[in-house]
Amino acid sequence: MKAAGLAMLLLACEAQEPGGSHGAAVRAVAVSPRGDLLASAGADRTIRLWDMAAGKAVRRLEGHEDVVFSLAFSPDGNLLASGSPDRTIRLWEVKTGKEVRALGGQGFAGISLSFHPEGRLLATGNSDRTIRLWDVATGQEVRKLEGHERYVVGVAFSPDGRVLASASYDLTVRLWDVAAGKESLKFSGTLDSRHHQWVDTLTALALSPDGKTLASGSLEWIPEDCAEARVRLRNARTGAEILTLRGHEAFRPISSVTFSPDGKTLASASFDRTIRLWEVATGKETQKLRGHEGYVFSIAFSPDGKRLASGGEDRAVRLWDVSSGRELRRF
Numbered sequence: 001m002k003a004a005g006l007a008m009l010l011l012a013c014e015a016q017e018p019g020g021s022h023g024a025a026v027r028a029v030a031v032s033p034r035g036d037l038l039a040s041a042g043a044d045r046t047i048r049l050w051d052m053a054a055g056k057a058v059r060r061l062e063g064h065e066d067v068v069f070s071l072a073f074s075p076d077g078n079l080l081a082s083g084s085p086d087r088t089i090r091l092w093e094v095k096t097g098k099e100v101r102a103l104g105g106q107g108f109a110g111i112s113l114s115f116h117p118e119g120r121l122l123a124t125g126n127s128d129r130t131i132r133l134w135d136v137a138t139g140q141e142v143r144k145l146e147g148h149e150r151y152v153v154g155v156a157f158s159p160d161g162r163v164l165a166s167a168s169y170d171l172t173v174r175l176w177d178v179a180a181g182k183e184s185l186k187f188s189g190t191l192d193s194r195h196h197q198w199v200d201t202l203t204a205l206a207l208s209p210d211g212k213t214l215a216s217g218s219l220e221w222i223p224e225d226c227a228e229a230r231v232r233l234r235n236a237r238t239g240a241e242i243l244t245l246r247g248h249e250a251f252r253p254i255s256s257v258t259f260s261p262d263g264k265t266l267a268s269a270s271f272d273r274t275i276r277l278w279e280v281a282t283g284k285e286t287q288k289l290r291g292h293e294g295y296v297f298s299i300a301f302s303p304d305g306k307r308l309a310s311g312g313e314d315r316a317v318r319l320w321d322v323s324s325g326r327e328l329r330r331f
């Protein structure tokens with residue numbers, strides 16, 4: 001599958017099955033810093049806020065004019081950011097559900113989002129190949145980082161906020177000096193000249209809580225003419241590969257990766273309808289979570305690391321117990 005075709009599939013796929021809380025595929029989930037709220041968004045253009053403990057809807061946020069495929073809570077939990085192909089990134093007040101402001105509107109879509117640890121900046125990875133840094137208080141663009149050659153599908157700040165990691169369909173993962181606005185490191189995949197297709201199609205990115213390890217999801221062509229889904233762990237300072245995690249089905253892209261708050265567990269979601277939990281130190285698969293009836297698009301840990309939220313093509317938001325792998329609730 002060529003990168004351009006995968007990009008369209010990842011960004012435009014909608015659910016065809018009935019049921020669930022949303023009217024179409026759930027493309028993004030996020031858990032609030034306090035762990036009391038779960039946010040979900042999807043192809044029905046809405047954002048829902050849920051009470052995690054009660055499993056009940058708290059409010060519904062409307063305003064986007066296209067599928068919502070990225071969400072991020074601010075570090076203090078007071079704001080929620082959302083990105084959409086409607087060419088806006090919107091900031092919402094969590095307490096009231098009111099839209100604070102819309103960013104962008106300049107010909108690009110915010111595909112990936114990450115708040116600075118202090119909450120003063122929001123980084124967006126965009127469809128126009130740029131990364132933009134926004135002043136959260138004013139909504140003004142502070143800086144534009146350029147270098148990627150395709151959609152930027154993942155952005156993540158380091159714990160100290162000095163470094164921003166990014167991943168793109170151009171097959172590169174890049175590290176940026178936030179203060180200087182300059183690229184400090186780049187590592188990439190290669191081209192399969194026999195098939196004229198990319199060996200690596202990068203589809204997801206996460207940075208460990210201590211900032212030392214990068215996780216990326218990819219679809220990689222191997223000599224047996226098979227596209228294998230892999231998760232790679234790398235040293236975030238040097239880019240050196242630490243481990244390769246294999247287990248998801250071939251030809252099914254990795255859609256999301258995320259570290260547990262203690263950094264000991266990595267979760268990965270895939271178009272193979274499963275979520276896998278991995279021991280970061282050894283690369284051992286510890287759990288396989290099954291229940292979604294279609295592609296799994298997004299996953300997010302609770303702050304205590306005991307629960308994992310997921311959203312999928314089946315229009316469902318699911319909550320899982322990490323230790324047992326048992327589904328706790330469907331929203």
